[in-house]
Amino acid sequence: MTDKQPINPLDILLQLDWAEGDDLEFKSAKGGLPKSLWETYSAMANAHGGVILLGVEDDGRVSGVHEPRKLKKSFWDTVNNRGKVSLNLCTDTDLAEVTHPGGLILAIRIPQATRYQRPIFLGQNPLTGTYRRNYEGDYRCTPQEVGRMLSDQAEEPADSRILEGFEMEDLDLPSLHQYRQRLASHKPTHPWLSEDDVNLLAKLGGWRRDRKTGTEGLTVAGLLMFGRDETLREGVPGYHVDYRERLSDDPAERWSDRLTVDGTWQPNLFQFYLRVAQRLVADLKLPFQLDADLFRKGETEVHEAIREALVNALIHADYKGQGGIVVEKFRDAFEFSNPGTLLISFDQLLQGNVSECRNKALQIMFMLIGAAEKAGSGVDKMRKGWASQHWRSPMVREQVQPERVTWRLPMVSLIPDESLTRLEGVFGRKFNQFSPNEVQALVTADVEGTVDNSRMRQICTIHAADVTRLLQGLVAKGALVQEGQGRWSRYRLPEPVPSVHKTGSSVHKTGSSVHKTGSSVHKTGSSVHKTADSVHSEKLRLIAQPARDQQRLQPDAMERIILELCRGRWLTRNQLSELVDRHADGLRSRFLTPMVAHGRLRLRYPDKPNRADQAYTSDEGVRENAVSSTKQAGHH
Numbered sequence: 001m002t003d004k005q006p007i008n009p010l011d012i013l014l015q016l017d018w019a020e021g022d023d024l025e026f027k028s029a030k031g032g033l034p035k036s037l038w039e040t041y042s043a044m045a046n047a048h049g050g051v052i053l054l055g056v057e058d059d060g061r062v063s064g065v066h067e068p069r070k071l072k073k074s075f076w077d078t079v080n081n082r083g084k085v086s087l088n089l090c091t092d093t094d095l096a097e098v099t100h101p102g103g104l105i106l107a108i109r110i111p112q113a114t115r116y117q118r119p120i121f122l123g124q125n126p127l128t129g130t131y132r133r134n135y136e137g138d139y140r141c142t143p144q145e146v147g148r149m150l151s152d153q154a155e156e157p158a159d160s161r162i163l164e165g166f167e168m169e170d171l172d173l174p175s176l177h178q179y180r181q182r183l184a185s186h187k188p189t190h191p192w193l194s195e196d197d198v199n200l201l202a203k204l205g206g207w208r209r210d211r212k213t214g215t216e217g218l219t220v221a222g223l224l225m226f227g228r229d230e231t232l233r234e235g236v237p238g239y240h241v242d243y244r245e246r247l248s249d250d251p252a253e254r255w256s257d258r259l260t261v262d263g264t265w266q267p268n269l270f271q272f273y274l275r276v277a278q279r280l281v282a283d284l285k286l287p288f289q290l291d292a293d294l295f296r297k298g299e300t301e302v303h304e305a306i307r308e309a310l311v312n313a314l315i316h317a318d319y320k321g322q323g324g325i326v327v328e329k330f331r332d333a334f335e336f337s338n339p340g341t342l343l344i345s346f347d348q349l350l351q352g353n354v355s356e357c358r359n360k361a362l363q364i365m366f367m368l369i370g371a372a373e374k375a376g377s378g379v380d381k382m383r384k385g386w387a388s389q390h391w392r393s394p395m396v397r398e399q400v401q402p403e404r405v406t407w408r409l410p411m412v413s414l415i416p417d418e419s420l421t422r423l424e425g426v427f428g429r430k431f432n433q434f435s436p437n438e439v440q441a442l443v444t445a446d447v448e449g450t451v452d453n454s455r456m457r458q459i460c461t462i463h464a465a466d467v468t469r470l471l472q473g474l475v476a477k478g479a480l481v482q483e484g485q486g487r488w489s490r491y492r493l494p495e496p497v498p499s500v501h502k503t504g505s506s507v508h509k510t511g512s513s514v515h516k517t518g519s520s521v522h523k524t525g526s527s528v529h530k531t532a533d534s535v536h537s538e539k540l541r542l543i544a545q546p547a548r549d550q551q552r553l554q555p556d557a558m559e560r561i562i563l564e565l566c567r568g569r570w571l572t573r574n575q576l577s578e579l580v581d582r583h584a585d586g587l588r589s590r591f592l593t594p595m596v597a598h599g600r601l602r603l604r605y606p607d608k609p610n611r612a613d614q615a616y617t618s619d620e621g622v623r624e625n626a627v628s629s630t631k632q633a634g635h636h
Contacts, residue, residue, distance in 0.1 A: 006060030007100065009485055010472055012053060016096050016107060017465050023050030023133055024485055028057050029065045029106070033074050036138075038085065038122050041110055043131035043138035045089055045120040046149070047400070048346065049112035050133065055105045064103015071106060086121045086129075089113060115343045115356060119149040126150070134400050134586060148318060148403070152343060152358065158318070159221035159359035162208055163235050166218040168198060170231040172266040176201065179226070179270055182369040190368070201226075204368070205361025221361035224319065227268045229261065238339070240324025241272045243279065246606045247331050254602065269314050269362065273371065276327055280306050280334060305385025306334060309394070309407055311372040312379070313338040315363045322402035326597050330607045337406040337597060342398055349379060349396065350457055382409065390414050392447065393459045399589040401555070406593075412447060414459075415439070419446045426493075427479070434479075437462065437470055442479060442493070449612040450490040451480070484585060492612065540565055540579055547580035555591075562591055563600065563618045570604050570615035592616060 009024055023044055027034050037052060044050035055065035065071055072095060079088045094109040113120050119141070122129035130141040130149070141149075151158055176197060184193055192203045201207040206222025209215070223235045232239050245257035259275055261267045281303050313325055313336040321339025328335040342349065343356035355378075357363045366372040373381060382394045386409060395408045423442055424431045434442065437460050444451040444459065456467045471491050474480040480491040543564050547553055553561075558580070565571060565579060573592060577584035595601040596609075596616070604615035 007056060007062055007102075007105075009053065009056075009060070010468060012098050012100075012105065012107060013051065014465060014468060014472075015098060018051060018107075018109060023048060025050060025052045026056040026058055026060060027052055027054050028063055029054040029071060030063060033071060033078070037108075038078070039131045039138045040133075041079070041085065042120050042122055042129070043133040044110040045113045046118055046130065046141070047112070047133040050110050052108040052110065053105055054108065055103055062100050062102030062105065064100070065106050068097055068104055068106055075108065083124070084122065086119070086126070087113070087117055089117070089120070112345050114345075115152045118153060119146055121146075132400060134590065139401075145403075148320060148340075151320070152318075152341075157358065157360040158320075159219060159224065159361045160205065160208060161220050162210060162215055162217045163220060163223060164215075164217065166223060166231065166235055168201075168207075168218070170218060170223065170228065170235070171226045172228045172268060172271075173197070173226075175226045175266060175268055175270050178274075179365075179369065186370045187368065204365050206365070219361065220319070221359060221365070223268075224359075225269050225362060225365055228266055229263065232268065236319050238320055238322065238324070241267055241269070242324060243272070243276045243327045243329075245279070245329045247329070249607075254599075254606075270365075272325070273310065273314065273366070277307055277310060277371075280310065280327070280329055301381075301385040301388045303385075305382045305394075305409065307371060308373065308378040308381045308385075309334065309336045309409060311366045312336065312382075312407065313405075315357055315359050315366065315372070316340060316343070316405070318358060318403065321404070323404060323594060323597055330609075332412055332607060333408055333410045335406060335408045335609075337404055339402065339404055341400075341403050342396075342405055346454060346457075382407070392444075395448075395455060395458060399593065401590050402594060404594070404597075410448075415443050416447060419443050422446060435470075438474060438479075441471060441474060441491070445480060445491060445493050449614075450483075450492050452490050484583070490585065544579040544581075547582070551581075558591060559595060559600070562595065562616075566601060566616050566618040568617075570617050572613060572615045576616070 009026075013024075025040050025044075027037055027040070033054075037054075040050075040052055044052075054071065055063055057063055075095070079085050079090060089111045090108070094111065096107045096109075098105040098107055119126050119130040122131075126146050126149075127143050128140075130146045131138050132141050132145065133139075180193065180200065183190060187193075192200055195203060198207060201218075201222055202209075204222075204225075206219055206225060207217070208219050218235075220236065223232060224239070227235065240261060242261075243259040244255045246254075247256045257279070259272075259279070265271060265275075284302065310327065313327070317325055317338035318340030323337070323339050325339075326335075326337040328337075340358060343358060363372060372378065379394075386392070386394055389411075390413060392410045392412050392414050395410070397406045397408075398404070399406075420443070423439075423446060427434075431439075437456075440459055441451050441456060444455060448455070451471070453464055453467045453471070456462075456471070457464060460467070462470075471480065471482075471489075475482050475491070478494070481494050483490045483492065544561055547558060547561050561580060562576065565576060571579075573584050573588050576592070577587050580587070592601060596603055601616045601618060603609055604617070605611050605613075608614070
């Protein structure tokens with residue numbers, strides 16, 4: 001490699017035994033430490049951590065650093081100056097020198113801040129000096145985002161706050177009495193059963209007296225669990241719950257069943273739980289029998305896992321966030337989405353038995369009626385339940401702007417026979433030479449559309465750096481194609497799969513493809529890229545022009561452009577990405593997924609949201625062109 005060639009950042013990371021699970025940033029250091037380094041420090045610390053490579057230009061070419069000792073001293077002096085940076089997270093092992101033909105690279109690893117350390121900010125004011133990382137780079141956090149970080153930092157749980165002016169009359173008392181019956185059925189001798197309504201609610205954490213101020217009243221937890229429709233809207237303005245069943249093959253049918261806030265029931269968390277828990281497991285083809293209180297008798301581990309996933313979303317949600325609770329049931333998966341961020345790191349999540357609950361009173365309320373287990377066991381139960389059926393491991397994704405956490409529980413075999421058949425057809429006898437973990441990576445890419453470091457770590461118990469080596473090895477063999485870098489790296493099966501020769505022999509049979517003849521997603525005459533609705537259509541490019549002209553376009557303006565682009569046609573994520581000149585994964589995380597969740601966009605294949613050829617249309621487009629959209633090439 002010469003100084004004229006861009007570096008492969010993964011070579012640097014693996015040399016240091018660091019993983020591509022870390023976010024990555026290149027920065028020139030020709031004039032010393034760049035000022036933007038500190039914005040990136042704050043942004044990475046407030047997200048998932050990351051790595052800064054000093055001495056590398058934006059295009060990946062190595063320019064090198066001069067006087068590395070001076071740069072290191074400058075870094076330590078600044079990061080330890082509380083007037084410039086709120087907290088130093090780095091240790092000596094987080095700075096490393098890497099030799100390269102183009103010059104010396106200084107690698108700086110930024111750890112992820114804990115919930116008690118966030119926000120990491122610059123200067124003296126967190127409201128103006130806090131940054132965060134998304135797909136497009138560093139951005140200054142809004143006061144609302146900073147406020148939520150500060151709220152998560154507090155020792156006092158979010159749901160323990162006393163709501164001024166709210167009384168017992170603001171509750172749906174039948175819900176509280178029904179809860180008492182559930183508690184009596186599950187724990188017949190529990191001493192709290194002898195308490196009156198106010199004292200029972202106080203024991204549960206739904207009513208509280210502040211010892212410092214003497215203030216007494218209903219808490220956020222009490223209102224969320226037992227509140228009435230109108231009082232919920234007053235006390236928790238962003239509150240919303242939504243359950244959707246998407247079981248139909250008809251693309252024109254948005255959902256086959258739905259339960260949402262519509263004035264026909266009291267939409268507090270207790271009533272939402274009771275209704276949704278039964279619907280989720282209603283038609284599972286597994287041995288199951290409800291006991292008198294609908295919870296325990298004859299339950300399989302799968303039923304427990306689904307219940308835990310539902311409660312997990314309810315007790316970890318940030319009810320000041322956007323989008324509310326959204327639960328979706330597909331023919332081959334369940335999806336649970338809630339506003340907020342993970343309060344523990346991804347590594348802690350994978351290790352299990354670690355719990356940082358945002359709403360501890362709600363957690364206790366659900367535990368007492370058998371709807372949740374002890375702290376830290378929920379994720380373990382979800383994984384155990386799915387492993388009992390040899391299904392693919394539950395998948396967790398976190399997004400920002402808006403902040404949301406989504407768990408997806410796919411009812412798909414860990415290694416489906418049809419996937420093995422496809423891959424064996426692609427690679428022939430060479431397929432038997434792949435290791436079990438390599439096979440799992442290829443199957444994941446085939447079944448889920450992509451595979452990445454975090455997903456592999458949810459499936460296999462191997463170190464993040466070893467996952468990077470495994471995926472890079474498959475790229476070197478021509479079995480996978482990489483998109484993006486750092487934490488945004490995704491790997492796909494080549495489409496169409498080319499013949500990849502290694503030491504004179506093809507890795508797969510000549511002419512074979514991931515998509516067998518006649519079964520390709522893109523059959524002749526149904527290509528996404530048909531001329532009539534080409535991504536390069538002048539009409540579409542004109543609509544998208546403002547997005548291409550302004551990289552910092554306001555979110556509502558971008559949403560309007562996306563809706564107009566998708567009006568009357570189906571467009572894929574990659575097509576939209578090219579039209580608006582944005583990173584495809586960032587576009588999906590920041591706009592497409594939330595717009596689908598809010599019903600503003602519709603998926604072409606709602607039962608398989610992770611299909612590689614997934615496409616989007618606006619509601620208006622569906623109504624105007626429901627028939628032709630299934631026939632025209634540009635509408636697939």
